[in-house]
Amino acid sequence: MPAPQPRDTAGPEPDAPPHVVPEATARRILGLAVPALGVLAAEPLYLLFDIAVVGRLGALALAGLAIGGLVLAQVSTQLTFLSYGTTARAARLHGAGRRDAAVAEGVQATWLALGVGTAILLVGQVLAEPVAALIAGDPEIADAAVSWLRVALFGAPLILVGLAGNGWMRGVQDTARPLRYVLAGLALSAVLCPVLVHGLLGAPRWELAGSAVANVAGQGVSAALFVGALLRAGVPLRPRRAVIVAQLRLGRDLIARSLAFQACFLSAAAVAARFGAAAVAAHQVVLQLWNFVALTLDSLAVAAQALVGAALGAGARSGAKRLAWRITAWSTVFAAGLALAFLLGGDVIPALFTDDPAVLEQIDVAWWFFVALMPAAGVVFALDGVLLGAGDAAFLRTATLASALFGFLPVVWCSLVWGWGLAGIWTGLTVFIVFRMAAVVWRTRSGRWAVAGADRQIRRETVRDETEGQDR
Incomplete structure (x- = not known):
């Protein structure tokens, strides 16, 4: 007598009745x-x-x-x-x-x-x-x-x-x-x-x-x-070996993406150091403020990831797409508000970190890049969360690596060769953000990321594990 076929419990496919999730x-x-x-x-x-x-x-x-x-x-x-x-x-x-x-x-x-x-x-x-x-x-x-x-x-x-x-x-x-x-x-x-x-x-x-x-x-x-x-x-x-292997496969793409970020920021610090103590100190101050902004925007990206993933798992492609743009709008408006706050505080906030005139002068060079980038960062962080929620890590890996290799790194190292200082370093960061924004906006508009229903890989893992359990 043949062994019974494992029950498919991986969730609804796109043409199946969706599971209702809260709005x-x-x-x-x-x-x-x-x-x-x-x-x-x-x-x-x-x-x-x-x-x-x-x-x-x-x-x-x-x-x-x-x-x-x-x-x-x-x-x-x-x-x-x-x-x-x-x-x-x-x-x-x-x-x-x-x-x-x-x-x-x-x-x-x-x-x-x-x-x-x-x-x-x-x-x-x-x-x-x-x-x-x-x-x-x-x-x-x-x-x-x-x-x-x-x-x-x-x-x-x-x-x-x-x-x-x-x-x-x-x-x-x-x-x-x-x-x-x-x-x-x-x-x-x-x-x-x-x-x-x-x-x-x-x-x-x-x-x-x-x-x-x-x-x-x-x-x-x-x-x-x-x-x-x-x-x-x-x-x-x-x-469960199959699930762990799948998580490692997804991790491979996300690690490559993280390495691209590390290469960019380490290169920026190394180049800033070549312009003297005042330049590297100023870069560190503005970069730490940038990291603070990134933390606040990343919280909305976490919400996007959880909600978009759930919507797609429920079979709601159109709902996931609407959600993507709604959270992006929220993130952009919030980032613009942060930009306005830092713009108005441009004479006060840097003085909280240093009273060295040379460092303050260098901070002023990077400050306007920092402020101008925030609305674009609002778009990038939100759509990063959307695409991560959809499991589109391979695209994000490629987009980040390309933006680093063809945007950030060439500009940063050219700034060292031609002595552009912090203006060159932060121009590189601007190019990096703009390239990434263009990539994630294009990807989101294409709709290719919005694969509804339970992921086929998860389906295969479920079937394999249940089969192994029956064999044991």
Whole structure:
């Protein structure tokens, strides 16, 4: 007797009756975006607090934290696919009415996070000294960085579990719990950091290593809360090879995209440094403000990703398209409001960071590029979120790489050769944003991204796993 055929549970195809999902009202969009902004902003704010605590130990400890933190930051920067890729896949399943399958994406992403994080921990322990020495140059700074990094690396699996947890929860349109989980971990770190660094309340004085211990403790709390949420969801916990492989395939495109960003910003910093201390200081100030703007716009992109993925999973192509342009309009108007605020504060805001006349003069050069780019960035960030929600990571990878290779990098390096200074660097960033905007607007208008129903790859993974289960 032939084995029964596996039941197809991957969700409705485009011509099937769609699963009804809640309308994406302004209240719903903000309900997703505001907590997401809290998650995005919480870590940078804690890092400022950590720097302030460690800074009391002196310049050497602060330099060690800077180098060690730079190395560890590459973990979250290059592996964000555990968050964004998981959101895209989980949101589509959630929209198809398969919430358990959407949560199960989080299980597989968590297994992947634990595996990759453990590998990073082991390899990092071996490479900590040579990498720190290569970046720091100074042996004393390198030693300080290694003392922090060897402890902080134990947080790598925990950081990645948090990324995976954010991913699947965003996919099921729950951004409130991730905010609570992240804040719980950071609250513990904030309490432990000064206690362990400076030996307060009778605790041992661990100095720089105390900062790393506090970080790992907080990361452990957040990771435990995310894992606990999976356990309470009642979904199968066994690893599924097909799903993990598919997540890695999506991750490949998102990692390539992240590397393009890193190449651009590292090149910009290197070129700015060639124009002197005032230029590189001014570039750093404006770039940090740009990162702040990016965080706020990215919160709307998170909402776009979750809502568009759900709409497509429900079979609502036209609804996904309307939603794409609605959130883009919101993001553009919000970015224009930010631009106006920074335009009016052009004489005041830079003075909050420095009183050096040479640095302020250089800031003024980049400031007008910074302000003018914001509305375009509003479009780019929103449509990035739309296309990520649709699982169109391959297009975003290609568009970002092309914009970097044929836009940003040539202009930035020409600015070095011909001495264009910060004006040349920020012209390169302008070209980069404009190229990306043209690409994502064209792609969104084409409608090719709006593939409704459950993804065929997810269908194949479901069938394969059920077949393997019957064979066992």
